[in-house]
Amino acid sequence: MSLIAIEASITLNDASVRDAAVAESARFQKATRDEEPGCLVYCFAADPCAPDHIQVYELWADExxxxxxxDHPNYHNMRDMLGRYGLKSAVSRKLRIDKTAPVYGPDFKASASFD
Structure with a gap:
């Protein structure tokens, strides 16, 4: 069984509403984390480099x-709420993760290797 990651970038029509959209999304983020089995990470956050972007990172236990x-109401509620803020675009992809390893070793040195 493989982990599934979703990464996305949502662009809003009006950058001035981005922070309000992220704040309103917090209740759906929490509900998804608390209520949905297999949800390991569910984060919608303001992109500090692009004032009209929301960055999305999700991690699921399996397909x-x-x-x-x-099919869950949390998904539909989040989608509908974000739509009310005026979506310009949304680009997303899912990734199946077949192997994991720590980034840092016992010496606190970063490694790109999966060995």
């Missing part, structure tokens, strides 16, 4: 839990 999320 079954992600599929259930797409």
């Amino acid at each position: 079954t839990s992600l599929a259930a999320h797409f």
Whole structure:
């Protein structure tokens, strides 16, 4: 069984509403984390380099839990709420993670290797 990551960038029509959209999304983020089995990470955050962007990072235990999320009211409520803020675009992708390893070793040195 493989982890599933989703990364996305949402661009709003009006940068001045971005922070309000992120703040309003907090209740749906928390509900998703608390109520949906298999949700390991669910984060919608303001992009500090682009005032009209929201960055999304999700991590799911497996495809079954992600599929259930797409049918869950939390997903529909988040999608509808973001839509009310005026979406210019949304680009997303899912990634299947077949192997994991720590970034830092016992010596606190970063490594790109999975060995």
